[in-house]
Amino acid sequence: MQIETKEPVLSTAPKKNWRWTVVIWLIIGGFINYLDRANLSIAAPQMMKDLHLTKTDIGLLGTVFSWSYALMQLPAGWLIDRFGTKKIYSIAVLWWSGATFMMGLFNKLPSFIIVRLLLGAGEAPCWPTGAKITSYWFPKKERGFATGLWDSSSKWGPAIAPPLLVAIMLAFGWRSLFYITGIAGVLFSIAFWIFYKNPEHSRKLSKEEFEYIQSEGAGFEENLVNSKIKWRSLFKYKTVWGMILGFFCTIWIWNIFLVFLPLYLVEVHGVTLQELGVYASIPWVGGIFGAIFGGYLTKKLVDKGITSPVKAKRALISICAILAAIVVIFVPFVDSLAMKITLFTLALCFISAITGSAWALAGDIAPPSMVASVGAIQNFGGYFGGALSPFIAGLIVDKTGSYSLAFISGGIIAGCAALCYWFLVKNPIQERVE
Template structure:
């Protein structure tokens, strides 16, 4: 209700000053979209790259695996670096690194060079989402982190969703190499604006006293470094909940990587979609992912707001239900034949999987002490991508050997379902700081 003492313009200005934290999410969302454009362009360029460079499906799967392994291994130092030296500094260096690696991919002509470029891409992209989790932890109270995380984590679906129509147009107009040149340059432009305009909460002049007090009431509002923690980084691996997050994210990323690398090829080879049609059809399932991310975060916020469940348990419940639903849908996919029902099932699958990833990243803020959110988030991501790195090459080998995608989807669905067991039965208690 409007205040009689304020004009509509003044009231709007006051409301805007009370919602600065939500503008921060937009930086994380845009950066995440660029991050995924730079890893998803391989799946769009794959058919033409296979023709020009003589690559097999196993080769394409191997490129996905190389990225995932380097991305996973760099999670461990990334989290520590972010907590130690600050989110803004590490993130900016990372964006520049992965943008140059993307640009380089368009210039190579041999499998060995492609492997090198994907290796560098994985190293550079590793800090992106741990940084977002860290920034979220000191800009948002715990009850809002699920929704905030769902918004920026939806970038991993916005990227693949908007990539097909845009990149297919560039592919047809300029060739596959242009995809990598253009997406690489976009990242450089973004990081320039980020460096100029993004501020941490303690340095933000736009943050009102009321909003600052609201954020700080739940322990946020200040960037805390790992040097302030009484817990040693290496001892994080001794906590049961951390291992549950590692194993649960592995189960999730296994099927996620199969969709990310092979969804366009599956539509082309099994449903005989033309290259022009691919630009639309390949983007549709990712819309379900966007919805799952945001709506899943909204549900966890509502459960916490109404006192139905504590923030940590709201996220665990959502993950468990969505993991079981994703398992059922993924297993059915290879047994249907119409393009409409296939796209419907893929959309549902990515909706459920995305709700898991968003809640899992937000869960890091509930499990970890404030000074180690990036470290715990990156360790979870390490588990997901190191183990999940096998899925593209395994799926590629299955398809090359059997001539069918059936076993790849059935096994992927069963593994995805195991995420429910990991997050519900193993992830229970937060890590407590030791009192001096």
């Protein structure tokens, strides 16, 4: 049943800010989500030694995850918009946590491939859920900043993972990484199911704050039953294809960093396992800053009346894509470890500003009932294309003995995101005559 609501126009934010506590749920979930991805990159050196795996094998596991993750975006977005964020998200966290735990049980590559397929399928609803929850908990002018905060969890995970997971691995072995992170996800899923409430059911929201949330059409979770646009028709919009192609370019280089950064530091610069915990985490601190500051910057541009929410995000994405391309291409041309860490940090700062704004853009572009679907379709494009990058990077390194070509080509592809978001992503999705 659709609830008819008035949309009061409030010029200032209320004194109470309970809505921002919702971001904490999304940060914790995203942090666990990325721990479950980063544990493979940390465990890779020991897995290769113990189980006689190659870099191509490790790259293949990254690719298998990304393909599964990408393909499951399409049903995940539809399921979230159809059956609600709380139900689908709780099931998804249980699913991916179980898959994470199982990674520690096996010894053969075929078994790891199956488990990584399951992990990708289970993790698919995580970010579309965040986009959907943000769309009905925050007015449009705050969604960029809110999204930047919870999207930073995808950088907190890899930033904290190296020192945390390396310490666990040195004490208990590489299998313990998968056991511990799997159990953490199960506990979070139970807590989310028990305690999370939508705005209309929250007893913590004041009347003033609820009216402020409603001021730009938020406040209630809408589903596909209320939509006048058919789900399949989303692929007819140029804006949607711009988001798909732009995220393809962004996630290509993102996946190379996620899968190979620790291994690169160990092999090229002789970083020890004890040192890896520090060196591999530093670049992701730049990612945290980029996600949060990028969202804050778009909020300020809108608050000051300089531009609209959509234009602010498009401009930020385009500028950061160009800067990311320049920085990544320079990586092979510097020799010192300190300089390369600096370039990696800057690159992840710019890339993270792109991903945060891209997820917030889904809430501005899509109808309220289809935010998860549009966000998931964008993510589908990113990870379907990005799925190729770890495998291709692994092949390049195995064949050439160098990471240079992987970084140069990755930087060029990242820069193409600017063309996609600036020239194709312009207009919100509106109903078409079928």
